[in-house]
Amino acid sequence: MTFADAVVAWQLAHGRHDLPWQNTQDPYAVWLSEIMLQQTQVSTVRSYFMRFMQRFPTVADLAAAELDDVLGLWSGLGYYSRARNMHKAAQAVVALHGGVFPRSAETLQTLPGIGRSTAAAVASLCFGEPIAILDGNVKRVLTRFLGFKEDLASTRHERTLWGLAQDMLPQRQVAQAMPRYTQGVMDLGATLCTPKQPRCAQCPLQIQCVAAAEGAPQNYPVKTRKLKRSAESWWVLLAHTPQGEVLLEQRPSSGIWAGLFALPMFGSLDQLHQAVPARWRGALQEEGVFKHVLTHKDLHLHPVRLTLTTTSKMGLGQWLAGDVWPTLGLPAPVRKLLTTP
Numbered sequence: 001m002t003f004a005d006a007v008v009a010w011q012l013a014h015g016r017h018d019l020p021w022q023n024t025q026d027p028y029a030v031w032l033s034e035i036m037l038q039q040t041q042v043s044t045v046r047s048y049f050m051r052f053m054q055r056f057p058t059v060a061d062l063a064a065a066e067l068d069d070v071l072g073l074w075s076g077l078g079y080y081s082r083a084r085n086m087h088k089a090a091q092a093v094v095a096l097h098g099g100v101f102p103r104s105a106e107t108l109q110t111l112p113g114i115g116r117s118t119a120a121a122v123a124s125l126c127f128g129e130p131i132a133i134l135d136g137n138v139k140r141v142l143t144r145f146l147g148f149k150e151d152l153a154s155t156r157h158e159r160t161l162w163g164l165a166q167d168m169l170p171q172r173q174v175a176q177a178m179p180r181y182t183q184g185v186m187d188l189g190a191t192l193c194t195p196k197q198p199r200c201a202q203c204p205l206q207i208q209c210v211a212a213a214e215g216a217p218q219n220y221p222v223k224t225r226k227l228k229r230s231a232e233s234w235w236v237l238l239a240h241t242p243q244g245e246v247l248l249e250q251r252p253s254s255g256i257w258a259g260l261f262a263l264p265m266f267g268s269l270d271q272l273h274q275a276v277p278a279r280w281r282g283a284l285q286e287e288g289v290f291k292h293v294l295t296h297k298d299l300h301l302h303p304v305r306l307t308l309t310t311t312s313k314m315g316l317g318q319w320l321a322g323d324v325w326p327t328l329g330l331p332a333p334v335r336k337l338l339t340t341p
Contacts, residue, residue, distance in 0.1 A: 003145065003205065004170040008177050010204040011184030016191065020049055022183070027101035027126040028059045034118045035086050039079060039295075042190070048077050060099050063090040071260060071329025078332065079295075080260060085113025103127045116162075124182040128175035132165035133182055134158075137189025142168070143221040144193060147210025153225035193217070231298040235272045237264040238287075238337055239306040239314065244322020246338060247314060256294070261328045263337065264317050272304055275316055280306060292333040303337055 001009075016022065019042065021033035032052060036045045055073055056062040062070070067087055074083040089111040093101055101122070102108050108119035116134070123129035134142075142148065142165055150157035170177035192199045200212045211217040239247035248261045266272040273281055287303040311319040320328070325338070 002171070003168050003208070004177070004181055005172075006204045007184040007188065008170060008180045011180050011187055015180075015184050015187040020046060020053075025126045025179070027122050029053065030125050031089075031101065031114070031118070031122050032086070034121050035082050035113065036077065038082060038118075040077060044077070048074070058099075059090045059093050059101070062087065063094040063099075067259070068329060069327075072327045075260075075329050075335060076332045080257065080329070080331075082113060083329075084259065088112040089114060101126075103129070105129060105131045121182060124178045126179075128178045130169050130174050130178055132162065132169060133186070134162055134165055135186070135189075137193075138165070138185050139221050140195065141185055141189045141193045141205075144198075144211035144217050145205055145209045147214070148220070149222055151225075152221050152223045229296060229298065231300065233289075233300040233302065234265045234267065235269050235302045235304055236334075236337070237266070237272055237276065237306065238303050239264075239308065240338075241308050241310055243310075245311050245319050246322070246325050247317045248320055248325060248328070249317035256297075256299075257331045259329070260331055260334075261320075261325070262331055262334045269302065269304070275314075276306065277312075277314065280308070280312075283307070290333075299333070301333060301337075 019033075021029050024030070033045065033049055036048055036052075051073060052062075056065060056070075065087070067084065070083055070087045071080065074080065077083075092111050093099060102111075103123065104127075105116075105119040105123035108114050108122055109116060114122075117138075120129075120131040120133045121135075124131055124133065132138075139152065139161065142161060143152075146164060148161060148164070150160065152158050152161065170181050188203065188205070192203045196218070198217050200206050200209070200217065203209070203212070206212045209217075211220050237247065247264065249264050251257045251260050251262050253259055264272075264275065266275065269286075273284070276284065283306055285305045285307075287305055289300055289302045292299040292301055326335075330338070
């Protein structure tokens, strides 16, 4: 039995079938789930996906929405550039393709935020196009099965793996087999061929798998280049009133939390003090520092609370009512600060 045939048969009998974006060939739903699942756990994505589909049931609804509404619904999911590109892509589908998703991976890649693997996932799952995906789960499955020891930090070696992945696609009843194959290879990586403690004994590929024969699946995939982490400290002004009003400002259009609403942030405690009118400085209360982890950076956030009896002109940000700010796109640590007593 070929690799592809084994994957297809396993997916039919043992793969995942209960995810809310499965059992459909609606490219809008599949695309939405693929964007959300980038660097995010399935357990987290489930509820966000359902809320998005309820609020924006079609690509036209998403395209017509205000970006702030999209970011507000996305709030807490992280990697906010995904939401901004998703909104742009929806508008492009409506403006350039009459509200109908392109059927080929090549054309799908021309849309904002859709890379090679995401485009292939939509095209294969929805339209049966014989084209390989290569997300993190699939890289792990293929490199272990093949014993592919080349360093994927190299673009050349990753390109080689793309070619091998394309060669391993189903060869029989391709249009019908591709959706189940694509789902199956993702399911294997998510449920059996996991990064730690893979369940090789239950894997349909075990007999032919090089990594299983070596007894060293943890050695794959090989990727030596490590991201260099950095750290920053920010002092955060948490100005609010007993009525629930909060002082917020919109972040710049580039950089960390681009375009989101956040508490005013400063590079030092002294800068924060200087930004607050003198008559309120004595009421500032420092709270415990906490760390928020981003992909490449650790943020050490120092909240400084200022409780006012009523809104007062501060010269920065804008006061937003207690029934307004929860609906906005807020970074996860900011929402946590505002909702923790």
